[in-house]
Amino acid sequence: MAKQLVALENVTYQYDDQTSPALKKISLEVFEGEWLAIVGHNGSGKSTLAKILNGLQFPQEGNVSVCGHSLSEETVWDIRKQIGMVFQNPDNQFVGTTVQDDVAFGLENAGVPQEAMKTRVKDALHKVKMDSFLDQEPHHLSGGQKQRVAIAGILALRPSIIILDEATSMLDPRGREEVIGTVKELKQQDRITVISITHDLEEAAKADRIIVMNQGQIHRQGSPEEIFQMDEELIGLGLDIPFPVKLGKMLRETGIPLTKQFLSEEELVAELWTSHYKI
Incomplete structure (x- = not known):
């Protein structure tokens, strides 16, 4: 199992000029x-989350751990x-x-x-x-x-x-x-x-x-x-969903039998080329 590098537990952050939190009880893990x-x-x-991961902001609630360091004023430079x-x-x-x-x-x-x-x-x-x-x-x-x-x-x-x-x-x-x-x-x-x-x-x-x-x-x-x-x-x-996903959906709706959802244009073209000869 991959090593855990980052863990957020119930992280909440609210800016002074906002009426609702920018982050509300966020929990996630990132692995090596x-x-x-x-x-x-x-x-x-998402941008507030990036700042918290790098210690540019500190959560008002919850815990952040990066590479074994729990985020605090004392550990922020170790985390950076x-x-x-x-x-x-x-x-x-x-x-x-x-x-x-x-x-x-x-x-x-x-x-x-x-x-x-x-x-x-x-x-x-x-x-x-x-x-x-x-x-x-x-x-x-x-x-x-x-x-x-x-x-x-x-x-x-x-x-x-x-x-x-x-x-x-x-x-x-x-x-x-x-x-x-x-x-x-x-x-x-x-x-x-x-x-x-x-x-x-x-x-x-x-x-x-x-x-x-x-x-x-x-x-x-x-x-x-x-x-x-x-x-x-x-x-x-x-x-906005990626163009190959949009195009694949449109092709399936027209009756072209695609085997799966394609995330890149290269994979989609290869499938269409193969399908052409199958048909």
Whole structure:
């Protein structure tokens, strides 16, 4: 059984200027090597949940545990060492004049020796396929490349968990594909634990498990296949189901015999090609 890295028990949080809690008695677990997507419309509570996981906010009720540390004022810095966050706007994350300087920034702050730092920087950039951009100035990079460098900066610090906080929402389709592909490879090769906070269900479809948030509570959770069976329910919550799921549903309604629900265009095309010859 996979090791539990994160546990929330009956977590509640309310902002001073709001009449109802942003989170209401949330309980969940995250396991080592898992990719968990937390989805919901704006105001559903998912961003507040991300801040609590990283100790940027503390629950008013309930308990949070990360890698064996119970969240408190005394343990918050220990917890932040275990979690790296990639934020929405890649331009707001750069502090170095070159790609390698930027990846090295967090290591310098952590007091990592110079020789070890050089190795970690090159290794992290190699993992995200940006090692040929060592001396490139960040403003010359595309949005997707910038986010991959941001991920490298986190990998160099060797956290147990990476949180993507709407990390693809400002990218074009190619940039989103680059970032999601990078995360997928890291998870497969290095068993990186990923928590993706997003409203993009195409991104969430790549995860192992999805939690759907609504009005500060967990509305549903399950595998992508289980969650996308609630297509009309998701639309009612203000979410847009992935295009392959929509198209597959339309094809089934026209009488085309699909064997299952497909979460990617590639799988759907392969099934249609095979079905064509069966028919």
